[in-house]
Amino acid sequence: MxxxxxxxxxxxxxxxxxxxxxxxxxxxxxxxxxxxxxxxEGYWLLPATGGNLLVRVEQRDDAYFVSVDGxxxxxxxxxxxxxxxxxxxxxxRNLEFGLDDGRAAVFAYVSHGVNPEPGEPTGFFWRPxxxxxxxxxxxxxxxxxxxxxxMRWELLRLELALxxxxxxxxxxxxxxxxxxxxxxxxRWMTTESAAFEVPWPVNPYTGEAMAAGGEPGDFSYTPxxxxxxxxxxxxxxxxxxxxxxxGA
Numbered sequence: 001m002x003x004x005x006x007x008x009x010x011x012x013x014x015x016x017x018x019x020x021x022x023x024x025x026x027x028x029x030x031x032x033x034x035x036x037x038x039x040x041e042g043y044w045l046l047p048a049t050g051g052n053l054l055v056r057v058e059q060r061d062d063a064y065f066v067s068v069d070g071x072x073x074x075x076x077x078x079x080x081x082x083x084x085x086x087x088x089x090x091x092x093r094n095l096e097f098g099l100d101d102g103r104a105a106v107f108a109y110v111s112h113g114v115n116p117e118p119g120e121p122t123g124f125f126w127r128p129x130x131x132x133x134x135x136x137x138x139x140x141x142x143x144x145x146x147x148x149x150x151m152r153w154e155l156l157r158l159e160l161a162l163x164x165x166x167x168x169x170x171x172x173x174x175x176x177x178x179x180x181x182x183x184x185x186x187r188w189m190t191t192e193s194a195a196f197e198v199p200w201p202v203n204p205y206t207g208e209a210m211a212a213g214g215e216p217g218d219f220s221y222t223p224x225x226x227x228x229x230x231x232x233x234x235x236x237x238x239x240x241x242x243x244x245x246x247g248a
Contacts, residue, residue: 037059037064037078037081037082037083037098037099039099039102039104040057040064040083040097040098040099040104041057041058041059041064042056042057042104042133043055043056043133043134043135043136043138043139044056044057044097044104044131044132044133044134045131045132045133045134045139045142046106046129046131046132047132051146052142053068053069053106053131054068054069054070054134054139054142054143054146055067055068055085055097055106055131056068056073056139056143057076057083057097058073063075064076064078064083066083066085066097067143068085069143069146069147069150070142070143070144070145070146070147070150070204070205070235071147071150071204071205071207072205072206072207074207076097079096081098081099082096082097082098082107083096083097083098084096085097085106095107095108100128100130103130104130104131104133105128105129105130105131106128106129106131107127107128107129108127108129144235144236147204147205147235148204148234148235148240150204151203151204151205151217151232151234151235151240152232152240152241152242152244154201154202154203154204154210154232155201155219155230155231155232155240155241155242156242157198157201158179158201158210158219158230158242159230159242160242161185161189161198162174162179162185162221162228162230165185165188165189166226171226173223173226173228174223175223176212176221176222176223179212179221180211180212181200181209181210181211186200201219203216203217203218204217205217205235213233214233215233216233216234216235216236216237217232217233218232218233219231219232219233220232220233220239230242
């Protein structure tokens with residue numbers, strides 16, 4: 001059960017692992033990045049087995065903001081002419097975005113250190129993987145689908161945690177007010193149960209902690225005796241349930 005619950009951003013994680021695994025299969029000297037980032041702004045696609053990686057880059061004055069797989073735009077660090085992609089929960093920075101001989105690419109390396117400095121790969125292998133430009137409309141459609149998939153996985157993690165709570169509390173479910181990151185159920189889920197600790201679900205559209213409500217990325221939880229109803233709101237305002245996750 002815990003293995004299923006830990007699938008935070010499952011679609012993104014599969015692609016990240018695939019790219020890093022490719023980097024570990026063969027080596028090359030770290031490429032020398034350009035001094036400028038002209039040409040990286042736009043919408044990009046990295047085709048990969050197990051799922052595509054989507055990257056959006058937006059420039060605002062001298063700053064760059066990056067969105068990965070339909071997530072929120074986040075300000076990126078700039079290191080040696082590359083953008084450090086703001087992946088969540090990766091443990092260490094292992095993907096960057098920039099130009100390789102004038103062509104936009106994702107750079108992947110295997111790190112042997114914890115949180116290495118941006119632009120200073122510590123692994124033996126470093127490879128650029130060329131990305132393809134994507135039209136804005138096509139990107140938005142693909143990114144929305146990936147973010148919606150992440151929303152369903154986050155909802156599944158919350159649903160399984162609610163079931164586990166009931167199992168450990170004589171069948172009693174938490175009150176709606178307790179199902180929040182800083183409330184009793186949230187503290188138990190993330191810190192108090194050594195055998196169950198998992199991160200609190202994340203709203204894939206905002207990057208913030210998932211909360212009760214009716215906006216995209218919010219959830220609705222209603223207990224009814226020894227059962228409950230749990231739904232989430234997708235980007236377009238429609239609702240979903242954890243039962244829509246394949247294999248759930």
